Amino acid sequence: MTLACRAPISLSRTGARSARHLSLKSSVTIGLRQEDPERVWERRTPLPPAMVAKLIEKEGVRVLVQECERRVFPIDDYIHAGAEIHPTLEPAHVVMGIKETPLKTLVTSPLPSPVVPGRHVPRTHIMFSHTIKGQEYNMQLLSRFLKGGDAFHSGVKCPPGLEARLIDYELLTDENGKRTVMFGFFAGVAGALESLLAMAHKHLQNGVASPFLYIPRPQTVPSLDDIRSQLRGIGSSIAKYGTPKSLGPCIIGVTGQDNGNVTDGVMSILAELPIQRVKVEDLPALASNPDADLSKVYVAHCLPPSYITRTDGSPYERSDYYANPGSYQSHFHSRVAPYLTLFINGAGWAPGFPRLLTTAQLPLATRLAAIGDISCDIGGGIEFVTRATTLSEPTFDVGGVAVMSVDILPASLPRDASMAFSNMAERYVRALVKEYKGERVEDEEALRAIERASVAKDGKLKEGLGWLGDKVNAWRVHARGASVAPMPAVGSRKQRVLILGSGMVAGPTVDELAGRGDIEVVVASNVLGEAQRLVAEHDSAKATQVDMNNHAAVQSLIGQADVVISLLPVPFHPSVAELCIQHKKHLVTASYISPTMKALHDRAVGADVLLLNEIGLDPGIDHCSAHAMLEHLRVTGRTRDILSFVSFCGGLPAPESANVPLGYKFSWNPRGVLRAASESARFLLDGKMRTVPGEMLLKSYFPDVPVAGSENAVRFEGLANRDSMPYVETYRLPKPEEGLQTMLRGTLRYSGFARLMQSFKDLGFLEPTKPVTIDSWPAFTRHALQSLTNSPVPSDEASVLAAVRQHVAPDAFDATWTALRHLGLVPGSESAVIDSPQPPRAPLPPADLLALHLAHALRYLPGERDLVVLAHELVVRAAGGSGADIYTARLVVYGDERASAMARTVGLPVALAARQVLAGRVGARGVCGPTASGADAVWKGVLEGLEERKIGMLEEVRTVRFGMTDVLVKGLEGAA
Incomplete structure (x- = not known):
């Protein structure tokens, strides 16, 4: 279905009423544009047909409408209201939309005055422009409204004072500064519905069906009245039959301003259910009460005094809190979260203020099935909300909790939201029309509000937004040079690498890139002290503090970089990648390619951007070294003779530091290691496809993994690492039906790990729920x-x-x-x-308690070092079919006082790959790993760079009758 505007339709379709307005060429003209076709769920409009008819009748305006089949109101309703269809809205004095106008359709030229012949007047655009916080991706839009903008973009100079005016709905306020035109109520309504449904789906995944499964998705029901009717039916069922007993009382916690628009929307929906309001202090007793009345849904509106105190223990005081947020702490994780079934967040957040819930605190919320973050402050008040979701896929999972973070919630109620919005905006539209007519505006407060909301007028930024001029100028400078040199050449200025994150692997990355002084390195972290320590020894590196929730700051940093390296937690990578695509910057990460990242491939290719992933240790060095071994065989034409590929990798304490339970130590959250102990695995071993269910993984271990050349005193055992079979395609190996007998990727541990971990499992230590x-x-x-x-x-x-x-x-x-x-x-x-x-x-749950304890009890102590071991074995049928050629590659790296082995083997490949990208040697585009087509310079450059730094792979070839497979088969059968 095309969303493009069609040509003006004939009078036979518009009817007499529309024809009357076609002759009013001197009328003040309002244009109602279609929304950006890429915003597939944006069906709202600032002027429904009823408001169009009202403005035509009361103000005598002419209304033009761009045709759009996605809009919630059909075009025939606008025609009936007296509007005309127009493809470009070029004759419109006032152009209205919801979100920012697509640049290719933006018309900013002046047009004839509706009242003074021969005179021209500036055009007015009204929208949520997303410019007022300095959003880098919209500086091009803002540029069009400032002096010299039209000449810069089109070569046509606009007469001074006739530059188009930009009004932002977000700045329309009353005299007290309170916003007057907004969708907050409908965000609350839709957010409550989506949150209830997310909770129901999570409970169903856990084996429990609840009445909330019948909650309607807002965009599937014609009107809010219909939604309320369905909710009342669900509420009657709950009142009669109750909620599932196995879940205990259903407790919903709501945050947000008392009597705020979002909160009002949430509470108005919940009120359709049989709710009982409770206080925060009632929650512990209620959650643990086995006789709680399940015919009620319990709702706690959690206001700051109930969970925020000063760090010295003094109670919350609003004015002091906003003046000194760093002097306060949140107890939401202990006073509220552990007792909730569903958490609906409508509270805003800003950097420097305490978070409601951090990633580390989430395991404390043991009853929690879902979180609905209506505020959607990415990485903000709820730290693990790392991306906005869509109406098509409204949730993602974090630690077993469904997270709903849709950032266009009101768009799911387009009809009701549009009608309410237009009623709020009507007074301002009328005031603008009278201004264009030259008539006295009686609503002087509306005129003052319009002035306050004018981001740009007469080619100038409004008072208080002058700082945006620097951002626009920076964009123009960049745009002028972009067509000539997308990436600055070496010698013209130092190339700049932005490193996001300052965690455990960042040190070697910074040292490698900044050590020669030929690259400018910027380390951006939310912990400034960490970043400053990383750059202290390098003149060409600097540190800056940034919160990933501060989109304007992050975009500014990315816009000024040549290559971006993300060392952030994995959930942040897709949002960083989105910004890299917008700014046409290449990205390098060490993490696996997630489904969310993979979905960005086509957009990245279209933007000529490389999103390089899997270039750390495992994944990373393992891919590069395996590819190098296989390339040798491809050159000699022997890939068809490959019989086996086995790869094991492990990060461990050095032997002298391993005399502890499990033979293992932690430098990060142990929960991942404990979780991996229950994950299923699939692999091919000696011609037999084997699937190991999660509950059997620890019993199906390999007691002896003979790593070629390992020190005699060290014995390793191994665990199969998830699904090995996709790597048959990744490494372009023969398929099993073509002769491949073994394909196995595994994790190395010291002997005794699996049996002790199985004992922990037998004792109930790994119970997750x-x-x-x-x-x-x-x-x-x-x-x-x-x-x-x-x-x-x-x-x-x-x-x-x-x-x-x-x-x-x-x-x-x-x-x-x-x-x-x-x-x-x-x-x-x-x-x-x-x-x-x-x-x-x-x-x-015991698994979470054990993880908390092991993080302390099995931590690395000062002076202790770690060890990384990576080993490949490739078995190739020998010429003549007698015996086999065994190709092995081994990497053994110990940590030292400068950096851990893990930091070096993850951080160095990232830096070496970034150097290849900066040098323009990598032709691959889109989302890929280091061995993708066009990325030869990556895997070769990384292996050569590691070799130069004396941490390269040691390779050997020998002809024997049997390889590692025999040992693994015997060990697996013996362990079973």
């Missing part, structure tokens, strides 16, 4: 066992020992009990955890 409460770490094992067996376990040491003996394998008991005592998780081991932080008061 059933919360328990402990008052000390030595009580952990007893409570985990009680939760596992639903039977009491006495608290004395002998009873706990007997219970442990019952649940772990006899030959694993001694090692397990020793580990539990070492970790301080059984009675009598209090001295082992004397410096450990106290366990949280809120109930948590």
Whole structure:
């Protein structure tokens, strides 16, 4: 279906009423434009047909409408109201839309006055322009409204004082500064509906169906009245039959300004259900009450005094809070979140203010099924809301919680939202019409509001927005040069690399890029001190503080860079990539290609942008080195003879630092390692396709992984790493039916890891959903066992020992009990955890409690070093078919006082790849990894660079009868 405007239709379609207005060439003309076709869900309009008819009748205006089949009101309704269809709106004095006008359709030239013959007047555009916060991607739009804008963009100079006027709805306020034209109420309505449905879907995924499954999606129902009618039916069902008993009472927490538009919208929807309002202080007792009335839905409107205090313990005081936000802390994670079933956030957030909920605190919210973040402050008040979602895909999952963060919620109620919006905007439209007529405007307050909302007028920025001029000028300078040199040449100025993030792997990246002084490096982090330490030794590097929620600041940094490196947490990568596409900047990350990132491929190709991923250690060096081995075989024509590809990689403590339970230490959240212990795996081994369900992974380990050339004193075991089979295509190997007998990618651990982790699993330590409460770490094992067996376990040491003996394998008991005592998780081991932080008061699943404890108990201590081991084995049928040629590649890297082994093997490849991109040697575009077509310079450059830094792969070839597969098969069968 095309969304383009069609040519003006004939009088036979418009009818007599429209024909009357076709003759009013001297009327003040209002143009109603179509929205950007790329905004597929944007169906709203600032002027519904009823308002068009009213303005024509009361003000005698002429109204032109761009035809659009997506708009919620059909074009025939506008024709009936007296409007005319026009493809460009060029005759319109006032052009109205919702979102910013697509640049290719923007008309800013002056036009004849409707009242003074021979005189010209400036045009007026009204929209949500998304320019007033300095949004880099819209500086081109703002440029069109400023002095010299038309000449810069089209070569046609506009007479001074006749530049088009830009009015932003967001700046329309009353005399007290309160906004008067907005969609906030409908954001609240739609957000509540989407949040309730997200909660229902999450509960269904967990095996429980609830009445909320029948909540209508707002865009599927014609009107808000129809939605309310359906909700009342659902509410009647809840009042009669109750909510599912297994879920406990349904408790919804709502944040947002008291009597604010968003909050009013949320509460008006919830009011259609049988709600009972409760206070924050009532939540603990309510959530734990087994006899709670399930025929009610409990709603707590959580205002700041209930969960925010000064850091010194003093109570919340509004004026002091906004003046000194750094002196306050949020207790939402402990006072509110643990008791909620659904959290609907309507509270705004700004950098420097305490967050409602951080990523680390999310596991404390053990009852929480879903979060609806209506405010959608990316990386803001809810730290793990890292991207906006769409009406097509409204949620994403974080730690088992569904997160709804749609940023165009009112668009899902286009009819009701448009009618309400037009009623708010009517007075301002009338005031503008009278201005163009030269008539006295009686509504002087509306005129003053229009002046305050005029971002640009007479070619100048409004008072208070002068700083935007620098951004526009910077864009113009960049635009002038963009057609000549998209990336500055070496020698004209230093090329600039922006590094987003200052975490554990950033040091080697900064050192490599800034060490020679030929590249300017900017390290942007929300922790300024970390960034400053990274750049302290480099004259060509500088640090800056940035919050990823500050879109204007992030866009400004990206716009000034030549290449962007994202070392942020994985969920941030897609939003950074979106900005890189907008600004035509190349991006490099070390992370796996996520489905969200992959979806950006076509747009990136269209923008001639490279989004390079998987260039760290694993993925990264493993891909590069495997590709190098395979390229040798391709050159010699032997790829068809490949029988086996095996790859294992592990990040471990160095042997001298590994004498701890699990033989493992953590420099990040252990939850990922614990979660991986229950993930399924699929691989091909000795001609047999094997699928290992998650519950069997630890029992299906490889007791001996013979890494070629490893030190004699070190023995490794291995676990299959998820699904190995997609790498058959990635590495362009023969398919199983073409002779491939083994394809396996795995994770290395020291011997004993899998059996001890299985013991932890047998004791209930890895249970991810059933919360328990402990008052000390030595009580952990007893409570985990009680939760596992639903039977009491006495608290004395002998009873706990007997219970442990019952649940772990006899030959694993001694090692397990020793580990539990070492970790301080059984009675009598209090001295082992004397410096450990106290366990949280809120109930948590055993897996989350264990992760919190291991992060401290098995942390790296000062002076300890880590180890990275990567090993490939490629088996190729020998000439004549007797025996096989075994190609091996091995990487062994130890950490030192300068950087950990993990930091070097992740941070260096990222930097080396960025250098290849800067040099223009990488022809690949779109979303890809280091071995994609056109990316040869990446994998070659990384391997050569690592070799120069004496951390290259050691390769060997030998002819033997059997390879690693025999050892792995025997070990797997023995372990099973």
